[in-house]
Amino acid sequence: MKALLVCEQREGKLLETSYELAAFAERLGAEISLVLVGNESQTPKLDAKLYLADAAKYGEYNPPLHKHLVLEAILRENPDYIIFTHSSYGWDLAPRVAAALRVGQVSEVVNIIDGKFEVSLCNGKLRRTVAPKAGRAVLTVQAGAFNFAGTPSGTPQVDRLEIAQDSSPVTFVGYEPAEKKDVDLGRAEIIVSAGRGVGKKENVAVIAELAKAFGGELGASRPVVDAGWVSHSHQVGTTGQTVSPKLYVACGISGAIQHLAGMKKSDFIVAINKDKDAPIGEAADVMVVADILQLAPVLVEKLRAA
Amino acid sequence: MNILVCIKQVPDMESRFKVNGTGDWYDEGDLAYRINEYDEYAIEQAVQLKEQLGNQPEITVLSIGADRVADALKKALAMGADKAVHIQDPDSCKKDPWQIADIIVSFARDKNFDIIFTGMQSQDRGSAQVGVMVGELLDLNCATTLVGFEYQDGAVTAKRELEGGVKSVVKLPLPAVVTCQLGLNVPRYPTLPNIMKAKKKELLGIPASTLLKEQPAATTEKLYPPVKSGGGIVLEGDLGEMADRLLGILKEKTTVMK
Numbered sequence: 001m002k003a004l005l006v007c008e009q010r011e012g013k014l015l016e017t018s019y020e021l022a023a024f025a026e027r028l029g030a031e032i033s034l035v036l037v038g039n040e041s042q043t044p045k046l047d048a049k050l051y052l053a054d055a056a057k058y059g060e061y062n063p064p065l066h067k068h069l070v071l072e073a074i075l076r077e078n079p080d081y082i083i084f085t086h087s088s089y090g091w092d093l094a095p096r097v098a099a100a101l102r103v104g105q106v107s108e109v110v111n112i113i114d115g116k117f118e119v120s121l122c123n124g125k126l127r128r129t130v131a132p133k134a135g136r137a138v139l140t141v142q143a144g145a146f147n148f149a150g151t152p153s154g155t156p157q158v159d160r161l162e163i164a165q166d167s168s169p170v171t172f173v174g175y176e177p178a179e180k181k182d183v184d185l186g187r188a189e190i191i192v193s194a195g196r197g198v199g200k201k202e203n204v205a206v207i208a209e210l211a212k213a214f215g216g217e218l219g220a221s222r223p224v225v226d227a228g229w230v231s232h233s234h235q236v237g238t239t240g241q242t243v244s245p246k247l248y249v250a251c252g253i254s255g256a257i258q259h260l261a262g263m264k265k266s267d268f269i270v271a272i273n274k275d276k277d278a279p280i281g282e283a284a285d286v287m288v289v290a291d292i293l294q295l296a297p298v299l300v301e302k303l304r305a306a
Numbered sequence: 307m308n309i310l311v312c313i314k315q316v317p318d319m320e321s322r323f324k325v326n327g328t329g330d331w332y333d334e335g336d337l338a339y340r341i342n343e344y345d346e347y348a349i350e351q352a353v354q355l356k357e358q359l360g361n362q363p364e365i366t367v368l369s370i371g372a373d374r375v376a377d378a379l380k381k382a383l384a385m386g387a388d389k390a391v392h393i394q395d396p397d398s399c400k401k402d403p404w405q406i407a408d409i410i411v412s413f414a415r416d417k418n419f420d421i422i423f424t425g426m427q428s429q430d431r432g433s434a435q436v437g438v439m440v441g442e443l444l445d446l447n448c449a450t451t452l453v454g455f456e457y458q459d460g461a462v463t464a465k466r467e468l469e470g471g472v473k474s475v476v477k478l479p480l481p482a483v484v485t486c487q488l489g490l491n492v493p494r495y496p497t498l499p500n501i502m503k504a505k506k507k508e509l510l511g512i513p514a515s516t517l518l519k520e521q522p523a524a525t526t527e528k529l530y531p532p533v534k535s536g537g538g539i540v541l542e543g544d545l546g547e548m549a550d551r552l553l554g555i556l557k558e559k560t561t562v563m564k
């Protein structure tokens with residue numbers, strides 16, 4: 001069985017998730033080859049054939065061209081699986097490749113069970129196994145689900161990848177850096193985060209009060225930031241900050257994978273949620289089943305009295 | 307200008323899910339349904355574009371699913387879409403993204419849509435495939451994960467969200483598909499007069515079987531709740547007691563409570 005791993009560079013740097021693809025392919029028992037649109041100085045340290053297309057020519061972001069480059073590598077390598085990270089690059093490119101090949105795609109794979117691919121659904125409340133139809137398939141793998149053991153030290157065998165086309169109707173204008181932070185959650189020992197479950201903007205103050213009583217900083221899930229209740233610098237998760245405080249208290253947060261990815265390495269996790277089945281319970285050391293708006297004032301009072 | 311918005315109706319994620327009798331999907335009875343959160347941003351962006359262009363564009367909103375999806379379509383009409391297409395399929399959960407894309411493409415192919423808005427992903431399935439596949443099959447330009455949208459002179463300037471708060475700006479000429487991420491805009495609430503007006507708008511029904519041509523490219527084998535790792539302590543009951551127990555545990559198990 002052969003797998004073509006679609007590696008990724010961002011602003012000229014190789015992303016570590018490229019190695020997670022190798023770890024996944026090993027679980028699959030597949031022989032690997034790699035494809036990368038990037039520069040030569042940042043290639044994956046893996047002993048495998050690498051189809052390298054020059055980002056200076058094809059652009060770091062240009063989906064129509066990247067699609068053709070990946071298709072060209074597929075033509076040469078004839079893989080059974082074409083594997084991407086489920087990232088803003090991967091979920092953008094994978095369906096284009098799948099549709100061009102007219103094959104199935106399984107998105108955000110978290111496990112392999114009896115040769116079937118396990119994925120999560122309904123915000124992590126359910127799992128299912130998916131079987132692509134026989135023959136070739138496209139997969140995207142959840143970031144962080146498969147760990148590469150050790151330090152990569154291989155040397156790829158580079159094979160230059162070229163296609164005739166070098167422009168497309170889509171133009172890349174540029175990157176916009178993340179907003180400047182007004183709190184540094186990375187240094188906080190205690191973070192108390194507010195989720196959509198707090199209900200409205202005014203109630204964020206209740207959680208801020210709790211954070212203060214704990215002597216910690218206020219964090220937030222994405223909807224709280226999107227609604228403009230707090231600034232983006234408070235956001236924890238894949239599109240916010242990754243934190244690992246000694247204590248993380250999630251208030252009214254359901255525990256979507258994108259939030260978990262940002263806080264699951266915390267030493268101790270408390271979840272306060274009125275839904276006993278909320279997926280955050282899986283990551284929590286203590287799950288308190290309660291209405292946060294009722295529990296928070298009680299906790300604040302007891303913390304102050306202590 | 308001709309605009310299409312594809313919306314899916316999904317269960318409220320706070321529901322308690324049960325596996326169905328055949329073990330390959332969740333039981334659809336007893337669930338409260340709503341518009342996929344990502345698709346609400348898609349509707350809003352389409353309406354804002356229509357307003358920007360002096361209300362000249364026509365917005366068609368489309369949904370594939372059982373009878374209940376008419377509610378989702380009516381809400382979209384009340385938010386400002388002009389007409390709705392219900393592609394009737396009581397079994398749409400059995401269709402994979404490839405087939406859903408195929409149905410949308412069959413409907414859209416000869417309609418010359420200038421721009422198609424979809425959500426970045428559906429909340430229940432989360433495959434993030436349908437929009438991009440529609441773009442690919444119709445040979446339209448496509449950008450995903452939009453947190454910013456500007457339209458001028460036949461082209462969209464899209465702000466795509468990448469990891470860690472970084473964004474990338476890309477420009478794509480119409481015709482195009484864009485997939486909408488959370489936070490793209492602030493979806494409006496339908497007002498009462500607009501809900502009344504929506505009742506007079508066209509809601510066309512088309513059986514999915516007349517549009518679907520493709521076989522599934524991937525099938526669900528089995529569906530189940532995640533295996534509980536079960537390490538955590540669960541506290542329930544009286545508020546004061548829970549607070550005391552929680553603080554006791556934190557004193558014992560962490561170093562941060564002095």
Ligand SMILES: Cc1cc2nc3c(=O)[nH]c(=O)nc-3n(C[C@H](O)[C@H](O)[C@H](O)COP(=O)(O)OP(=O)(O)OC[C@H]3O[C@@H](n4cnc5c(N)ncnc54)[C@H](O)[C@@H]3O)c2cc1C
Pocket residue numbers: 194195196197198220221222223224235236237238239240241251252253254255256257258259262272273274275278290291292293320426488
């Ligand atoms: C590409 C991408 C990137 C993303 N990046 C991030 C990210 O960086 N960070 C992030 O957080 N999300 C991110 N998300 C969004 C993520 O998928 C979820 O939508 C989000 O985390 C949900 O936030 P929430 O838990 O606050 O809200 P919900 O999922 O709506 O959950 C609210 C919870 O509050 C509970 N609740 C309600 N009322 C009460 C009450 N009174 N007391 C106690 N509990 C209550 C409910 O039971 C529920 O569990 C991203 C999504 C995508 C697609």
Ligand SMILES: Nc1ncnc2c1ncn2[C@@H]1O[C@H](COP(=O)(O)O)[C@@H](O)[C@H]1O
Pocket residue numbers: 312313314315342344345348368369370371398403406423424425426427428429431432433434435436437
């Ligand atoms: N049954 C459906 N009816 C209409 N649009 C859909 C349907 N399923 C998915 N979509 C659209 O495709 C997007 C991505 O869905 P998915 O690929 O399932 O994650 C959704 O946000 C919708 O815009």
